Amino acid sequence: MEVKNILQYLKNPKLFSLFSIVTILSFSLGVLITYLFITPLKLVPDQFEILSMQYPYLSKRILQEHVNDYLINFLLLRRELHKAIKPYQSDFAMYFEYLPTGSSININEKVEFSAASLIKVPIVMAYYHYKERTGITSDPTVVIEAEHIDDGDGELWKKGPGTKINLGEAVKLVLIESDNTAAIVIARNIPHQDFEAVYEGLDVDLYEEGNEVIITAKQYSSILKALYFSSVLSKESSNYILSLLATKTPRDKITLGVPSKIKIANKTGILAEALYQDCGIIYVPKRPYLLCLISRSDEKGATRRMKEISAIIYDYVSGANTSQPTRNE
Numbered sequence: 647m648e649v650k651n652i653l654q655y656l657k658n659p660k661l662f663s664l665f666s667i668v669t670i671l672s673f674s675l676g677v678l679i680t681y682l683f684i685t686p687l688k689l690v691p692d693q694f695e696i697l698s699m700q701y702p703y704l705s706k707r708i709l710q711e712h713v714n715d716y717l718i719n720f721l722l723l724r725r726e727l728h729k730a731i732k733p734y735q736s737d738f739a740m741y742f743e744y745l746p747t748g749s750s751i752n753i754n755e756k757v758e759f760s761a762a763s764l765i766k767v768p769i770v771m772a773y774y775h776y777k778e779r780t781g782i783t784s785d786p787t788v789v790i791e792a793e794h795i796d797d798g799d800g801e802l803w804k805k806g807p808g809t810k811i812n813l814g815e816a817v818k819l820v821l822i823e824s825d826n827t828a829a830i831v832i833a834r835n836i837p838h839q840d841f842e843a844v845y846e847g848l849d850v851d852l853y854e855e856g857n858e859v860i861i862t863a864k865q866y867s868s869i870l871k872a873l874y875f876s877s878v879l880s881k882e883s884s885n886y887i888l889s890l891l892a893t894k895t896p897r898d899k900i901t902l903g904v905p906s907k908i909k910i911a912n913k914t915g916i917l918a919e920a921l922y923q924d925c926g927i928i929y930v931p932k933r934p935y936l937l938c939l940i941s942r943s944d945e946k947g948a949t950r951r952m953k954e955i956s957a958i959i960y961d962y963v964s965g966a967n968t969s970q971p972t973r974n975e
Contacts, residue, residue: 647919650763655882661857661941662838665915665928668766674749676793677779678933680702690830691703695710696853697709700885701876701881701882701884701885701894702889702909703873703874703884703885703888703892703909703911703927703929703970704874704875704876704881704884704885704888705745705874705875705934708875708876708881709874713854713884716746717744717745717747717749717897717933717963718745718747718749719891720744720749720751720962722962723742723751723958723959723963724751724963724967726894726958726962727740727893727955727958727959728753729751730958731754731943731955733828734941736754736757736945736950737941737943738751738753738754738940738941738942738943738951739754739757739759739858739862739863739939739940740754740863740937740938740940740955741751741753741755741862741863741864741866741867741936741937741938742935742936742959743805743867743871743935744777744935744963745871745874745927745934745935745936746932746933746934750864751932752863752864754863755862755863755864756862757862757863757901757940758860758861758862758939759860759861759862759917759921759942760858760859760860760861760862760921761852761858761860761861761866761883761915761923762858762915762916762917762921762923763799763824763857763913763914763915763916763923764861764866764869764913764915764923764925766820766821766824766829766913767821767840767869767873767887767891767913768841768844768848769820769830769832769833769836770817770820770821770873770887771837771844771869771873771878771879771887772833772836772841772844772888773813773835773840773845773881774879774880774883774887774907775834775843776836776837776840776880777883778838778879778880778883779843785813785814785815785817786812786835787810787811787812787813787815788808788810788811788813788831788835789808790802790805790806790807790808790809790810790811790827790831790921791807791834792807793830793834794827794830794831794834795807795827796826796827796830797819797826798826799823799824799825799826799828799883799916800802800819800823800824800825800827800828801823801825802816802819802825802827802828802930803826803827811828811831813831813832813835813872816828816829816831816832817832817890818890819888820832820885821891821894821913822890822893822894824913824914824915834914843878846880847872847877848868848869848872848878850865850866850869851865851956852865852866858917862940863925863938863940864938865911866923866925866938867936867938869909869925870925870936870938871936871965872884873887873888874888874927874934874936877911885915885947888911889911891911891912891913891926892909892910892911892912893918895911897941898914898924898949898957899912899914899922899924899948899949900924900925900926900928900937900939900952900955900956900958901926902914902949902951902952902953902956903953903954903956903957903958903959903960904928904956904957904960908929908930909928909929910926910928910929911926911927911929912924912926912927913925913926919944920942920943920944920949921940921941921942922940922941922943922945922949922952923938923939923940923941924939924952926937926938926940927937928956928965930960930963930964933963933964935959935963937955937956937959939951939952939955939956939962
């Protein structure tokens, strides 16, 4: 349109008004399309990325759908595991679950063992349930009593009765160093109703034999899954507990069969140097899985068995994706 025609167009009020309305409507339509279709495409990945960074140890399923690889066929893995475990008979039990789909392999599932130190994780869960239920935001400081002292695992007992300890620090001692005294201190400062709430949320039938809690490998997996899916505690509490379980060093048992670059949140247990347990979540990118192994043997035998089984599973799960680290890395 020539300049002269434009000037004549602008001098005509009716034409100018129509032009203005069309222009405004076109602009508004463009803004609406951008908001409805383009903006969400940009915001969703960003929001998911933020949540993934905020809760790195939780299931990506509860943050956003369809972010994992859905492996289906575990028949070959099942055969290989049965062959590897057969020589150990009832002195070894395992439970494997591919977390994106729930596919599982359970060997010697009826064999029951003492939970030993594995029971310390539900104690910590009960403490955080108590904090969430009461709205307490800071960790209280308590006094260690004589009845709390246990000279088994950990070093806290050496400080003796009368020592003050913050329960937040006690949690770290329990999950990282498996400190017995710290676990007792926490347990004695939590109302019974919070333990009941946690065990009810786990939906696991546990019973005591003497002073020991009896459990199977599959039953214990429910405890870790409750944290992974944040089904009992808040996302913040669940993620924090798993993050502490992932800080333990040196690598041992299950972790020896997995590359050092792979994050693992696990808890080990020992009973009378004759029963060894290791249960954890192995965070293979997009293919996380849960593994619980229990061996009735000496420590050398347990370490060898668990490393072998852990390596078999890692190689199978990660094998379909060549971008995954190898066990030599």
